[in-house]
Amino acid sequence: MTGKNGHDDALLRAVRRMPQDIAPRRDLWSGIEAAITAAPSGVASLDAARAKKAWTSRLSWPYALAAGVGCMALGALLTFGLLRGQAPISQQATNLPAPTAPLEQQAAVRYSDANFGGYEALGPEYEQARAQLAIGLAQRLDRLPPEAQQKVERNLAEIRRSLREINLALALDPDSTLLQQLLLSTYQSELAMLANVNQMAGEIPARSET
Amino acid sequence: MTVESQPSADEQNEWLARARLGDTRAFERIYREHSGKVYGLCLRLTRDPATAEDCTQETFISAWRNLPGFEGRSALGTWLHRIAVNAALARSRKGSLEIVPQPAGEDEDTPYEGQAADETPPMDLEAAVGSLPEGARHVLVLYGIYGYTHEEAAGMLGIAVGTCKAQLHRARRLLRERLDA
Numbered sequence: 001m002t003g004k005n006g007h008d009d010a011l012l013r014a015v016r017r018m019p020q021d022i023a024p025r026r027d028l029w030s031g032i033e034a035a036i037t038a039a040p041s042g043v044a045s046l047d048a049a050r051a052k053k054a055w056t057s058r059l060s061w062p063y064a065l066a067a068g069v070g071c072m073a074l075g076a077l078l079t080f081g082l083l084r085g086q087a088p089i090s091q092q093a094t095n096l097p098a099p100t101a102p103l104e105q106q107a108a109v110r111y112s113d114a115n116f117g118g119y120e121a122l123g124p125e126y127e128q129a130r131a132q133l134a135i136g137l138a139q140r141l142d143r144l145p146p147e148a149q150q151k152v153e154r155n156l157a158e159i160r161r162s163l164r165e166i167n168l169a170l171a172l173d174p175d176s177t178l179l180q181q182l183l184l185s186t187y188q189s190e191l192a193m194l195a196n197v198n199q200m201a202g203e204i205p206a207r208s209e210t
Numbered sequence: 211m212t213v214e215s216q217p218s219a220d221e222q223n224e225w226l227a228r229a230r231l232g233d234t235r236a237f238e239r240i241y242r243e244h245s246g247k248v249y250g251l252c253l254r255l256t257r258d259p260a261t262a263e264d265c266t267q268e269t270f271i272s273a274w275r276n277l278p279g280f281e282g283r284s285a286l287g288t289w290l291h292r293i294a295v296n297a298a299l300a301r302s303r304k305g306s307l308e309i310v311p312q313p314a315g316e317d318e319d320t321p322y323e324g325q326a327a328d329e330t331p332p333m334d335l336e337a338a339v340g341s342l343p344e345g346a347r348h349v350l351v352l353y354g355i356y357g358y359t360h361e362e363a364a365g366m367l368g369i370a371v372g373t374c375k376a377q378l379h380r381a382r383r384l385l386r387e388r389l390d391a
Contacts, residue, residue: 011389015335015354015385016357018336019250020250020251020356021246021250022249022250022253024245024259025259025263028263028266028267029242032267032270032271035267036237036274037234131268132271135268135271135272138268138296138297141300
């Protein structure tokens with residue numbers, strides 16, 4: 001066979017030769033280990049209660065939750081903007097001396113690498129709770145009404161965008177106490193949201209189980 | 211990634227049995243053996259290294275929690291891939307995934323043992339695959355790179371087999387156009 005089909009075959013052969021393995025940029029095992037150490041294999045329930053807070057009513061909780069988290073995320077962004085001026089941090093970063101490592105790598109700093117000063121320490125328990133709750137959220141989100149799902153997803157994405165931006169700013173200004181506080185509170189917001197959605201979604205019967 | 215000698219099926223079964231009993235060291239062996247493929251799959255599905263890392267962690271945590279339900283009807287790797295696809299789709303399906311351009315060369319600098327010399331430069335092909343629309347890319351990744359059948363890929367993605375075939379056709383056409391451009 002010649003022409004386009006032959007070309008297609010060669011293309012598919014080339015695709016099949018692409019490596020299946022790609023090494024993660026960092027070792028992910030420590031986070032996995034922290035999560036599974038506290039959860040024996042096969043345990044079905046999540047340990048969401050550890051982090052949960054009951055600050056929304058059950059009547060209209062998806063909307064209250066979404067609005068609350070949205071406010072937290074917006075507050076974090078506004079505070080962040082006040083701290084850093086009007087320009088987006090990505091623009092500011094271009095005006096600063098080149099850091100020793102790529103900005104994206106620096107911005108990827110996790111709580112465990114960040115210095116929160118004397119305000120509060122987030123240890124492996126946080127990572128463990130976050131990982132478990134993220135799993136629980138993925139498993140239970142479809143129990144929520146579609147509109148609530150979208151709001152939760154949007155607000156979670158907003159919080160995570162805030163985290164990335166604050167981490168980016170901290171990479172440039174690692175000693176900023178205010179940024180450290182902001183980062184800490186934003187991580188806590190994410191955890192609180194995950195915990196609440198897990199708890200509340202868990203009270204709704206699943207439509208289907210896989 | 212350090213590539214060690216391939217563990218035998220017996221070894222993997224032993225790790226699995228021990229992990230089912232709560233042995234995290236055995237589960238770590240499973241992680242070490244499969245994390246590269248799981249991460250590679252997640253990265254190609256999500257196109258975002260940070261999201262792919264999260265999906266990889268979710269995959270193994272979920273696998274740990276569901277080990278008693280794994281009956282061994284499929285290969286362990288296939289089971290893990292299925293969980294990974296679910297994790298990646300859960301993020302992208304709701305439109306919450308923010309696509310972050312992948313820094314050039316960031317994930318390609320790790321040599322892959324056994325990678326054959328190829329008339330198509332891997333970087334170009336990888337970038338071309340990454341540029342495909344989501345549906346076409348997902349099918350091409352599962353069918354083309356990870357070697358699943360249309361039936362398997364369709365099952366993982368929750369689409370009809372016909373749709374899977376159509377997406378592959380589309381992926382090949384777009385890929386050819388982009389590589390020829």
